[in-house]
Amino acid sequence: MTRTNQAWVLKQRPTAAVEPGDLELADLPVAALEPEQVLIRNVYLSLDPTNRIWMSDRDQYLPPVAVGDVMRGSTIGVVETSTTDRFNPGDVVIPADSGWQRFTVSDATSTSRVRKLDGVPLTAHLSVLGMTGLTAYFGVTDICRPIAGETFVVSAAAGAVGSVAGQIAKIAGARVVGIAGGPEKCRWITEELGFDAAIDYKSQDVGAELDRLCPDGVDMNFENVGGTIMDQVFSRLGTNGRMALCGMISSYNTEGPLAGPRDFGRILMHRLTVRGFVVIDYLPQAKEALQELSEWVRQGRITWKDHVVEGLEEAPAAMERLFRGDHDGKLVVRISDEN
């Protein structure tokens, strides 16, 4: 049986915000299964700032998506057909390599079964119990390493990674300040997630607010944004301060080098540690981390939001919401029905 796969193909590399014509929705044949493979009907597609990096040819941590190839992306889906004993039709799975597409053919060895939790929606396995939760987990526990009473500042604090990072830092006993855009996001992270304070970068002077809220300086910066917001936090990192550099979304829609803080010498004078990380390096430790995250979710100690956009055809436009902050939690696209 030959199926048709609808997929977003990269036609040309965007040089600023993604525009119509950069990606094209194409009908492609679905390859016949070889032994030990599954055909997955994708249900949700994860949209992440890092997708924009993959569209560019800037120096990056994975090969860029080639022009003419299906856009890379994480999905969760349901097995339709299987040539392996490991999976049966109806199993809910996450393929290691997927894309902005309706169907994914995946080797059995590169396919993970999703262990559904009572009361937890499927989208959570792309967010708090997926890559974004793991990103938050390892950035906080392996790089920031909070000591109770220390001050932790996270940017894009209402985002999929930042919101979970702040809550993990709270669990570790840190004082958590989040930087987010707009009063509703600031309300959410303080009143519902338990952050100690929020700074609205759209209406407040970030530096002045940091001075007010962190009079003794900042011990840890979980950085998702880069640019001037990063510089405001960085320039207040105190002795032995740590920066977990997770993302620099403010610059992804530009070309050329990603600018750093104004005074790099601060790293020397204040003995800072600045460390970049990518969650894929931590996948060998993911199982234990997911157990701990699941436990926190079960206990209600970690709260999250998934923002579902309907329809694969909306993916490019939806992704641009990430760059405007025009979304509410983890952004996913619904490609097909769960059942």
Add this chain to the structure above:
Amino acid sequence: MTRTNQAWVLKQRPTAAVEPGDLELADLPVAALEPEQVLIRNVYLSLDPTNRIWMSDRDQYLPPVAVGDVMRGSTIGVVETSTTDRFNPGDVVIPADSGWQRFTVSDATSTSRVRKLDGVPLTAHLSVLGMTGLTAYFGVTDICRPIAGETFVVSAAAGAVGSVAGQIAKIAGARVVGIAGGPEKCRWITEELGFDAAIDYKSQDVGAELDRLCPDGVDMNFENVGGTIMDQVFSRLGTNGRMALCGMISSYNTEGPLAGPRDFGRILMHRLTVRGFVVIDYLPQAKEALQELSEWVRQGRITWKDHVVEGLEEAPAAMERLFRGDHDGKLVVRISDEN
């Protein structure tokens, strides 16, 4: 008995290279000893790039030297008089706080006895067996953490810290490339210290030479210089690369922020760790480190050079040699005779 102390006093903060008038040689009274103190006749004064930081009021890791105060500096000297059972006249000691001066009054508890080694000159206790050796030791062993076969690049490689750092990295099994100024320094680090290669930044294209010598990239950067040389090395750091940020001497004679690498995003994309450090943070571990360094010196596995300038009155002019590279190893000033 009242003694006169000749001392360099900071009269005004230099804004570029140190000029006559920034420091003034003054006659000051020597304070009478209180109980549990020693009066030390200083024999050698250590000159270090960091002295220039202390003269400025830029943000730094110790309080700047106040205008009107004796210039801060490390010395080794001989006890002249003592009001403590711990030290006797004639003991060779290093006071924790000293300065560019003939005499230092030091509390017994802040004074370290020097354990002289056969065949090792006294100056070594300000260099390979002193703060600079320790700086190299901890930067390599605690931050760079070489794995055998990895590539280690050190700038100011013929300097007091860089030359020892490279040799420690060699002992750990790394491939070591040094960046130094001039053919004689490059000859010294390769032929006498055993570095695998040298780059003469005065006559060669540092980037092109790095590409030639490190075709698989750089794993570790022990950084002493900053500026464009740092950027050339940084932009070749590979995945999981480490930078031990020890100094940025190329910018100390300027005012304002110390510029960083052009593409800070490399820290993210290549999961780099950039860590600044100052040796004083490691003093609790100094004893074991000095034992290991002493053993390497005894075995002839670490070679070094001390460059002695005669006369306290020469200290400011001598310090400027550090910024021109017009010195040969660890720079010290002889203030008085050893005996």
